[in-house]
Amino acid sequence: MKIVIQRVSEASVSIDGKIMGAIQQGLLLLVGICPEDVQEDIDYAVRKISQMRIFSDKEGKMNLSVQDIGGQILSISQFTLFADTKKGNRPAFTGAAKPDMAARLYEQFNQQLAIHLPVQTGEFGADMKVSLVNDGPVTIILDTKTP
Numbered sequence: 436m437k438i439v440i441q442r443v444s445e446a447s448v449s450i451d452g453k454i455m456g457a458i459q460q461g462l463l464l465l466v467g468i469c470p471e472d473v474q475e476d477i478d479y480a481v482r483k484i485s486q487m488r489i490f491s492d493k494e495g496k497m498n499l500s501v502q503d504i505g506g507q508i509l510s511i512s513q514f515t516l517f518a519d520t521k522k523g524n525r526p527a528f529t530g531a532a533k534p535d536m537a538a539r540l541y542e543q544f545n546q547q548l549a550i551h552l553p554v555q556t557g558e559f560g561a562d563m564k565v566s567l568v569n570d571g572p573v574t575i576i577l578d579t580k581t582p
Contacts (some may be wrong), residue, residue: 436466436468436469437467437469437474437517438576438578439558439574439575440487440527441464441465441578442462442489442570442571442572443461443570444459444460444570445457445460445567445568446509446566446567448555449566452468455558455563456509458507458509458553459557460507461501461507461552462484463509463565466533467513467516468512468537468541469580470533472540472579474543476540477544478547483577484548485500485502485551485552487500487501488500488503489575501552502551502557503551507553508553508555510548511556511563511565512537514532517530528556
């Protein structure tokens, strides 16, 4: 799994002009699934995301997790995180999992994350418009295959 984690003061996702999910302070997650992903990747990602200390404490030090601040999650499926741009000018997405597998693992990821935090989502495979106010800015890339 590759996940772009953005600390936000607000974020929303809409489809055809209708807001499907919206959060206030929390994390916007762009979630990519690859064919090698398994339950252990989901477990690792959920643990890291829910406990990652990237929110400021009273001294301004990044010392609090999204759980600590009572934050929310907006999770968006993002197969383009596995784009291969080495050849030509059109990215290839062969590194992304097939839609049926990706949809299943993405849903499992969101369900497991929702045990710890309020989770909003878009719609898997839809053409979505994502709006956000990146707080900091703080943007972190989590790759479950990289130690």
